[in-house]
Amino acid sequence: MNRNLPTLTPEITEAFQPAVLQVIRNSIAPTANDQEFLLFAHKAASYGLDPFKNEIFFIKYGSQARIQFAAEAYLSKAREQEGFIPPDTQMVHENDEFKIAMNKETKQMEVVQHEIGFPRGKIIGAYSVAYREGYPPVTVIMDIDEVAHMFTGQNKDNWNKWTSDMFGKHVQQRALKKQYGLSFEDVTISQNDVPQPTTQTRRDITPTQEQIEAPIEQPVLTRSEELLKEVKAKFKQLGITTKKAMQEYLDKNAPGIDPTTATESELVGLIELLNMNIEMLASQSNDADLLE
Template sequence: MNRNLPTLTPEITEAFQPAVLEVIRNSIAPTANDQEFLLFAHKAASYGLDPFKNEIFFIKYGSQARIQFAAEAYLSKAREQEGFIPPDTQMVHENDEFKIAMNKETKQMEVVQHEIGFPRGKIIGAYSVAYRDGYPPVTVIMDIDEVSHMFTGQNKDNWNKWTSDMFGKHVQQRALKKQYGLSFEDVTITQNDVPQPVTQARKDITPNQEQLEPPVEQHVLTRADELREVINTKLKQLGIKTKKALKEYLDKNAPNIDPETATEAEMVGLIELLDLNIEMLTTQTSNNDDLLE
């Protein structure tokens, strides 16, 4: 059954035909309400991203929805920039001859030697060099320890099987972001249903008693409460549903955060980490679907 589409922005109308929008809504964002779908479609249209190519995702959880930009979005938009040159992304194995050094002119770390032989051994790192005509190269180098949590988390089987692909996309995204000035900010949509402070007083109807009972104050969610709700929702998305699993996750990824005493800044940082994990999980799931075709 077709659903009526909300009033569309000019950007959406120009980017997508009505029939295409119908498919996007029914297959890619079936749980979105009108306003959520409008924002999702507008973001995709404004940035020129293709939901069918997994460049942008819509994810709904509870009363919140999230619009996420995939690693493919960075490569797609970099291709449109003047002077685009394909990036060079490589894995570094334990038996490779690999050296990096500081470029005295640019003050940036650069790969000065990378020679391989066989057997190469296990992957121990990765780097991506984002080139652009008329600009100095931008190199991002990562030790595998920086993504170690991916190999022991819920998606560990896929990370161990397609390490090169997933690790490469992750480091390449960072390099393209720096070289081409790309910045896609994920959007979290929260329904405006947070209760407002209300104090209610009611009269006891017991005969011959006119005294009013003490006011009954409704609970109001604080900023910390809201952040904890977001964190709990994201943990469930990653399959972390027990205290033991939470402790293992925090011990490996955020050992300095105590759930009972975490500050708002610490909780925001944890949310960003969880978003990265969810994005990588979503991207990997998409890759798996492609491999099965």
């Protein structure tokens, strides 16, 4: 189906040829409306990410859309930076000889022993060492209990089937983020809240657009209330809808944090953690399709 493209930003026209944009529109973001697709394409172009390599993708949840950055986006952008060295990511099994210790100079936890034998047993943890020339290594170590919710969440089939790949991408992303200072902000687009980059003025202004742009009478929320609302929405995206499930997630991933009494900075940190989990869910889904 040939669909007309919306007015494009300079970043989009520089990054993508019209024919390529049409393929992206029809195959990668077929459910996006003009505004949603414009923002998706602008984000991909601005960050230099390739939708065809699953570095960024568009997901529609009813009337709400989501632009998400995959684990591949972190590896792709890390490769572009000076001094890049491929990271070392490994699974730790229950029969492995594995020890970690604090480096007295860097004050960071490091892997000091990892020896394997067979049978290795079940996966009990993972670690990733992000290297960079001229910088000390950054090591991220995770116990499998820290991602236990992944095995029972929306994407449980992929996590149980491809545990090593999914867990490895998860811990590697964290290491690359710290080593290279990378940060991508996912974007949620709701029916009455459509963020978009500055674009050329459209010539035709339809009544529908006027209705969208018209002010909507809503209660004025404080900054904390807005953040709390966003936290609840992100829990829902992860398939965590009950108070018990939310508390279990917080106990494992953000102990001591109560969203109803948390400070703004604590809520922002929790949102960042939830964003990463949401990104991993989408990444895992795409990865599983490629591996089938």
